[in-house]
Amino acid sequence: MSESYDYLFKFLVIGSAGAGKSCILHQFIESKFKDNSSHTIGVEFGSKIVKVGGKSVKLQIWDTAGQERFRSVTRSYYRGAAGALLVYDITSRDSFNALSNWLRDARSLAGPNIVILLVGNKKDLDAKREVTFLEASKFAQENELIFLESSAKTGENVEESFLKCSKTILSKIETGELDPERIGSGIQYGDLKHLQTNNTARRQPDCVCRPL
Amino acid sequence: MAVMGDFKQKFSGLLNKLGNQSRLSLSSPSEEVLKPISNEGFVSTPSKEDVKPPEEPAEILSDDEILESVEKEYFKELDFDPSRHELKKIGETLICDEILSHSERLHRQQKVVSKKVLSQILTNQRACNEEFERIQNLQSILRETLSICRDGRSKLNTGKQQLTTTSLGILANYRKRQLLRGILHSLNTIKTLQRSEEHIQVLLSESRYEDAISELLECQSAATSLKRFACVAALSGKLVDTLVMTEEQLDVALGKICEKFDETLYGQLQAAYALLGKTQAAMDQLHMHFTSAIQNTALKVIKSFVGKSESVVATSGKQYNELCKKVKEENFIPCLQELCSSLWRIVCSHHRVALWHQKHTVDKGTNKGADLEVSFTNEYIRQKLESMQARIWQDVQARFSTYLFSTDLASFKFDNFLQVLGFVHRLMEVGEEFCGSQSEELQKSVRLQSENYFAKYHAGCLEELRIFLENESWTHCPVKSDFTCLQLQEFRSLRGVIQNIGLHEQQKLQQSPDSSNQSQDSNSVAGGYFSRFSESGTPFDLANFDLQEEDILANISDEASGYFSDDSDEEVPEELKGDFVDEGHGDPSVHTSQVAVRFENCGRVRFEQKKVTRSKGRSSLPKGPLLTNTTLTVLRHCGKYLQMSRLLRTVAMDVIICLSQLFQYYLYAVHAFFTTDLAVSQPNLYSVKLQAALKRINAELIRPEKQPSAMVQINQDDKKKVPQPHISPIVNINDPESLFGLSERVVAVESLVFLADQLDSIRPYLEHLVRHEPRKHYIQQFYLQMVSVASDLRLPVYACISGRALDLRTMLNMMARVNWEIKEVSSQHSPYVDSVLRDMQIFSMRLEEAASHLFISKDVHNTLWEALVIVCCSTFVEGFSNAKKCATGGRALMQLDFTQFISKLEKLTTLRPIPHKEYVELYVKAYYIPEEQLEKWIREHTQYSSKHLQTLIQCACQNNKKTRQRLSGVIEEMERLGLIK
Ligand SMILES: Nc1nc2c(ncn2[C@@H]2O[C@H](COP(=O)(O)OP(=O)(O)OP(=O)(O)O)[C@@H](O)[C@H]2O)c(=O)[nH]1
């Protein structure tokens, strides 16, 4: 039933409603643009195994609703996330302006170690652009975020976003900056890793955030 | 006649001899006959001489005798002279008398003879007349002949006089001219014959087959009539060639009919074949064309998707098979669609051919002149078409089966797989309409694929459900108050059907289930695919798929289709709508501006939230169903499962079993997550059904926790099972402030109840999907044993809160400190009652607090209190049963305490009647039961534990050791038998 992988990362996709979060996830998993996308109710879920730096990583991705009324539901999913895609819509200054709030929420709820990737979505609508690349890059730099512009429609940079985020997490694990063993790290060893290392006495069941 | 003639001759001779001229009054035209008779005087002359005296006794003689007596001589010779004869007889002596008598005798004789003659004449007159007429005829014919001969003679004479050599020359020339004209005509015919070849080609190019063939046939018959010309022999050979060629063209045209039916063209072809007398052969040919058209088209489609790079040089038999395998996965669906559309065109053509024949057979039938031959042909065609239909569908199915099997669908995305199923489902509908086929082969192949696919898919769903459950915060997910699962996108294609079934459930029960099943969601309602797509389009165009669903929706309920839109604006709670009006994907700029405004104030909003909700109070809370993110996930999966079973009835049962597992897992998780801290094990809390359900789920669905050592050994059975779920660590059920996770527990249990409600609402549809009775039984069992127990879970879960909200340990400790051995009746209740009531007061307050930000229904409210009371009551009994020694005063105090408790409780809760009051009261009062009745009472009250009962008899039979021991034995036995705990 469960495939083999080295790591399992818990990911979040957050950002204002209509930024294109669900479309990004759909594009990433189904390789198709979901043109009849409607507002997400609560939280949706998707998972995919990717190859990053010779390791196979299973991404467990939670696509949250951007609408305010779902905040209480969605916030509970922040906890123990290893990475997050913070999405705004380049054709909407307002979605960009809301970023700092989202960022604050993510850092406080998910933990300071969460790796956040800023995604400016709807790159294909360049004519309607309200937020310049430069401006967003500046914001990213100030907040120590990795930044990419993507299009869920054309698929540009969608997979790259997830890969880049995963890569960063992986390198942080390797440098010891992140400790997968720590509770609520949002990282788990997969079956493959176990076979390789096989030194962990207490085997975690493959749930993200279970107390040990 | 000859005798007659003979007699006549004699007779006329006789008359002549007699010389009798007497005229008889006869109208005989013959002079010769009349002449002798007319002369009467002649007879009388000789009679004068022969007269004899009449004394002779001759009178007595009869006519015959008289006739006899006529002398022979009179009849002998023709030139007999009677007068002489008589005169000769007269002797020398003339005796007058003798002569007279003789004359007299002769007279008499003559009279007789005359009479005789007259009678003879009368009898023969008719024959005489006829003969006479004939003679006259002959005469006139002779006269004519004579005149013809005369005319001829005279003309011959003229000819003889006028004929010359020139005239003869003219005649000869004339004859020659006639002959030449004949030849010219023939030559002209031959010329047209030669030209007709070209004309036929023109006709053929214009597809005027009927005219072409009729012309050809005309030419042929003309050619045979001109066989005497040497050149015609060659020409008719050529005509035969042309005919052969034309028939080939006809055949080609017939082949084209398979791809695209053309009514006029087909009419032409049929007429042409009819002229050739090959109507039947044409049908056979047509069948062959259809068969090969299916083969070639399928192959062509597949080839076009495989691409030119793949050069396949395999034998044609295996070719299709091999090619199918080469279709790339991403091309599978477009290729399937193309295959459907292309083969649809062929099937449709055949359908129209059949229709054509139907129409035209009728035409011939009304024509009374239809002979046996025609009706025989019609019958042949009909049968042929019928068998052809079955065969064609068989072929089509085979093509699809091969194609479907060529790819492993297991790796397909669900939506894509559904799409495949959608196509196949549509195909089967077409098959049904085309020839009433159930498409068994197709069904079989797709069923196999589906089973594999679905098993894998379901495992994934369960796994996903587990992840959801383990991440679930059990927070209420806001949806609009009238939310039902039908509003989810996953149910979109099912809404119509489910609602329809819901509406017509009653009617359906009355109708025979099969007939209604057919019409429920077969799309043939609107006039069949063949009539709708006969000219253009196919039922397999993607646009038509959507149209279908919409159609159904429109037919069934026109009440606000907007309801079904997944647009979440719909789901905004009433009081929030103001803020969300402009939100929507239609206008992204507005959409996001709203978000931003909200977000800028985010901190403040959140900060103010508590205040706002407080002031709002309970009444303004959204009264929507309580459900969680995970509930939605389960419902979404249900929708997907049902979509699949709708498209493939044969897997419906597997799908429903899986669907039931999703619910069971949810039920199990809620129970596992929220009853771990159940303080009192109380049989009163669990219904029998709930216990059974949990036990079954645990045994059938949940994989036992792995032993760290033997983790490799997972048996096959367990592989299909799901791991034990674990509650997310962010859920805190230990905080007394929040009543030990009251809101989480309420949301969890109520979301389960909501899920059960939703399953109830789709039950008719599930039953509709499964026609097989024993399988229906499974559904019934599922609803009875699993779905209906959802609300039973309230009590145990809420009792956990009660058990912790009340400080039961302290209560028991305080009860132990009460002196139950007092003799006099006290007027003051014990302090523990106040303590527990205080706990209850706090509970009540916290409940109010919780209710201010979470909608708690009356039902839930009551159940929460009920659980509290149950826990309390059991603690009362437990505490009482701890008193090993007890006097009547103590017993009375117990009653007092409990009455005090109840009266205070009634002020705290609106729950009426207070449940389980009896449980405590009965126990306390049992103390007063006479010893002889105690055994009966014990046997009847198994709700108490053996410990309770043991203490009871210890107190009740304080002074009678024997009874005590006997009753103790009874209790032990009951415990052994498992009647009590
Ligand atoms: N042109 C274009 N449109 C996009 C793109 N991504 C998303 N959209 C459109 O933007 C709208 C919102 O997309 P969603 O993915 O539903 O937005 P969301 O962030 O999930 O919204 P919530 O679920 O409400 O939080 C949809 O109408 C999409 O079609 C993109 O890259 N290009």
Ligand SMILES: [Mg+2]
């Ligand atoms: Mg979304």
